[in-house]
Amino acid sequence: MDTEKTKCLIVGSGPAGYTAAIYASRAGLSPILYEGMEPGGQLTTTTKIENFPGYPDGVDGPVLMEAMKAQARNLGANIRFGAATAVDFSGGTLRVTVDGKRQIEADAVIVATGAAAKYLGLESEQRFKGRGVSACATCDGFFYRNQDVIVVGGGDSACEEATYLASICRKVYLVVRKDHLRASKAMQARVAGTSNIETLFETVTQEVLGDDNGVTGARVHRNDGEERVIEATGFFVAIGHRPNTEIFRGALELDEEGYIRTEPGTSRTSVPGVFAAGDVQDPHYRQAITAAGSGCTAALDCERYLLGL
Missing domain, CATH: 3.50.50.60 (FAD/NAD(P)-binding domain)
Structure with missing residues (x-):
């Protein structure tokens, strides 16, 4: 299996993943982002979004996601198509397997895998x-x-x-x-x-x-x-969603519904160096703007972790 090392790995896209990539890139972390099976997340299946700030006439979900993706890429994020299929957070090194054939060893991981329809x-x-x-x-x-x-x-x-x-x-x-x-x-x-x-x-x-x-x-x-x-x-x-956390069972602490538990007021998970953002850790709000905000939080927490702060 091919192995690659990186400072910051972002698993998943959508508002949380792309925003995390924007902030991590500006922090000089040179993040690698794997988009998952649904690049751009759930918003790529949404028509006009009327409640995302900065768009007085609304914006189509796919348009917003492509803009976020382009912004992250322009700032230096390495955005790739592929999905995480296994993780190993048990040792000192954080390991994520992509598509069952490539292993990424990361100093820090941001999980933004979202949720799927029930x-x-x-x-x-x-x-x-x-x-x-x-x-x-x-x-x-x-x-x-x-x-x-x-x-x-x-x-x-x-x-x-x-x-x-x-x-x-x-x-x-x-x-x-x-x-x-x-x-x-x-x-x-x-x-x-x-x-x-x-x-x-x-x-x-x-x-x-x-x-x-x-x-x-x-x-x-x-x-x-x-x-x-x-x-x-x-x-x-249209009865709700299920967090995409199956590969993290046993590796991260989850709540009763399968959402990743984070320390209150932060994106920190039960494993040092692993952070969670977006719908994968949010059973309550699940909005584009809150997902983007949590992506920002995760990237800042990640930066501070890597700096030893």
Whole structure:
């Protein structure tokens, strides 16, 4: 296996990884950044972002990520395509294996691997994944123009997906398990003000229905016992995310949900020299701006660690 040494290795991209690379580059750390399986992270599947400072008219997610990436690269970051497949933080040297064939020995590591979408866990959902079942409306919504679709979830992500789909689809059914939306007031107001979104509270999906051509609808169950079949060609799941920390189990301290634990007010993890930034350590906010801020924190913590401060 090829071995390479570096002062600072950043695992993952997105706002956290790219911002960490920007700060680490300016600090003269010559960071190597591996982008992971989804270069740019979740924001590459987001359309207009209206709450990132500095963009009065909003900015498309992919545009913002490409700008961050270019800025990091222009400052000297070595940005590469590839994903971490194993880690060894047990000795004095921090070792990360990339794509199962290259080992990086680093003086410090910043983990910014983000989080992945959760699914309901239904057999029928898995059967129709990619054939009508999706966790990304902005990726796949185009295929359902002028059709009826279902969105499952009650948070900001579900409401954002529902409003986006409502702009291109004939009808959107928003299936919410609770008797209220957990989304921000602004997102709740947007859903309420969109005439072709029908919100079904206290409702759970029993089965995704379909045939050889893909999804045809879903069978849902209300808390009062009523069952209903909704006819739809698209089924979008927006019920949260799971941190991408599987390779760090046993190497770093994780919380009950799998997020990396960091010392309060810092990016420091349970292993000296390893820092965490972005959604991989943030189960609460998960915003582009907080991820970018934590990427800055991680790079500054990393710099101070390497200086022995």
